[in-house]
Amino acid sequence: MMLKKSLTNFLVPIFFSIVFIPAALQAAEVTKEQVKGLDEQVQDIKKDVLELTSELSRLEEKLLFPSNTQVSLFVSVIGDEGFVLDSMQIKMDNKVVAQHLYTFKEVEALRAGGVQRIYTGNIKTGDHQFVASFIGRAKSGNEYQRSENFKVTKAVGPKFVEIQITGSSASDQTISIKDW
């Protein structure tokens, strides 16, 4: 009995020391090959998911926005660099269909020549009234608001409209429409 107890006293610490080996000893070394190998696997997954996303986007568009009813509105900013676009609102047939608050990166991307797709939806053929409004500010902090009405005639095919915000100075920004 005494022997058993002393054996237990001896074995328990050994057991614990084996089970709870210091964390440091368990951590294996990380090799360059491991990092590179994983990076290649990550690239493969990126490729797979990109291909899937491309196919799914097309399926989604076909399903949700058939070409005979599809309408897409795009926003572009051309003009004074001192103007900062804060927000945009689009009304279609007296109903707000899109609102967007711009981040710094988005404003920069628009300025650099990017075009934002602000709305994609379905409308029936014929004429539709749209109202595009924006709020922006100059570097001085002055705030500017503009609003513009325009008519979109939807035919059988998909309709693409570009809402251009243009102007030579921050106070002079206007909205114009380009029918694609």
Add this chain to the structure above:
Amino acid sequence: MLFRFTLFLSALLCSLQSYAASGLKEVELHDLYFGEVLYFAYQDLHFDALARLDTELSQYYELDESHLDPFNNHLSQAEFSVGDIELQYRMNQRAGRAIQAVLGEGLDLATRNQAALALARVFYKKNDPASTLYALDLIREEPDKTRYESKYSLDVLRGKEPETFKTDVAYLRALASIDTGQFTEAVKILQSLKGEKILKGYVLYNLGIALLQSGKEKEGLAVFDELGKLEYSDDGLLALKDKTNLKLAYYTLDKGNTKKARKYFERVRIDGPFSNRALLGAGWVAVSEGRFDRALVTWSILHKRAETNYSVQEVLMAVPYAYGKLNAHGNAANLYDHAMDVFAREIASLDDSIKTIRKGKFLVALLDEKSNKDKNWVVNLRALPDSPETRYILELMASHDFQESYKNYKDLAELRHHIERWLSDLRVYEEMIEIRRAYQEPLLPVVEKKFVKLDVRIKLRLEQRENLATKIKNMLIAPRPEYLATATERVALDVVKAFEEIIATNPSLVDQQVQARVKRLRGVLLWQIRSDYDQRLTDAYNNLVSLDKIIKQLKITYNSFIRTRQAATQSYEGYTIPIRQLRTRLFSAQRKLKGVMAKQGRLLETMAINELDKRRKRLEEYQIKARFALAESYDRATKAQLDAEIVKQTQANASVKASDEPPAEVQEAPVEQEEAVQEPPQSDQSSEDEEESSSSFKQQLLSR
């Protein structure tokens, strides 16, 4: 050594991309969706940009008359941008292939050259300097500057000045030459780039390295010295200047030139990222001159700084060492005691951090939403509860491998999110399709039946219209007034004709007067028809034009109906199999992703734990040394006290004796000079070059 240079040079190369200015130049947008791709790309939303671009390209290639699509105007740009964005999304393998494909298409020289440069960057990023040089050799001749203004890379679209192309090529060639051991070639190129303002500091740094590597030590050091004296306002260049001065300082210190070393250490900014190492080194310079008091001045500044820093931890041992040398053993003992407390606290903190990482908190914190907004998130995450102390792993986190693994982990998390969203969307789409089917299927046969009837009528009317149009057209060539007679006139003519037949068959039945009346009647009718013919023909033509307007509207409505009917069928037909296949592929990608993400996460954890463990072991060693040094300091302090007592006692005895005996020659008490046998602080085993140089210098110094 060379590898370390490569890492640093890679960082410099990547930093070049930030020179791109904003503002689209001379690029006319022909396709809104390509504009959308740019919108995502400019925000560094590479996945969205690539997904959109892939979709556009695949749609384009499926078109029958693709040249009519507006996207055709951006095709070369798009093909090239795919590779460019993929490169930024760290898909080096695919980017290389995409750019190589562009190179093979025999496009104009400007595009080819841009593609070759991009390809060279891909190879350089993949640590393949030989292929980098091969890709750079594909740039045949300097293209006309103006040709770049509307082409092709994202950088150019962003408004990057085209004249930097030549510089970029030369600089990359120099870096690749250094990596392939062609130092003379690198020196030649870098010498020619010394005038480039945007590369100024980096060119000098690499030139210094190339000169040193090619055996021209004196020239190399002169270049470093020049770099170390330049005035900059840019933070990156200031850090480079500090790093250069620090390198020079430790180099000259190792050579035993303490005067020069001090000069270089003094050039390092006291608030810069290398100030701790500079202060530490400056202290060792003073020690080498035997000025322990002076060493304490610089080390005391460092002594008050954050205790997680390598240099500060070393100075925790170095300060009491210097005090020991100044025979201030009491102070030394106290400071060793303080050092032991600090090391114990830091070890406990490291243990906690390792435990936290093992619990998975580190990975959770790395994926926190704040990480997208806060550039210093990795540093600041220690402020979160249950997060590891990241100050210990800052250097690791700044390393290329960790950064790449961290970005990959974040990308995988984003991809996981995309897959989950698509899987959830697919369920909604299936439900939507079923609702559409339930609504449309019973309606369509009824609509179809009605449509068939209407279709027949429409076709008939269209045929009638065609007949009328033909008749009117013929009447313009050969007038046929009778075609335009009114219904009353036709009836009247028929009656007259009937009378005429009777007169012709039985002339006896009708008298001359009646015959004359019939004749007159016909004449009246023909007169009326023929005299009104022109007006009637004009009216008929106008009516046909009006009819055409109605028919045009009818055709629009007809086509619209046909499309709607087709869309109604397509709204629920033909989706089942594609959705099933896509779901299977999504599940497969999800499984694969989970596995790789777990591996990537474990790798990050292992990297962090290894680093923390390294720090822990180092602190444990310090702790042991501090313990011995503390004991020794106590011994020395006690011994010094005892010696002082003995001296005092001896002096007292001597004065008693002197009063008893005649005056003799005064014997000076032997004050034991402390030998430099005190345990020196362990040299820093950090991976940094400076610290290696520092340690080798210290070994020499301490052994002396």
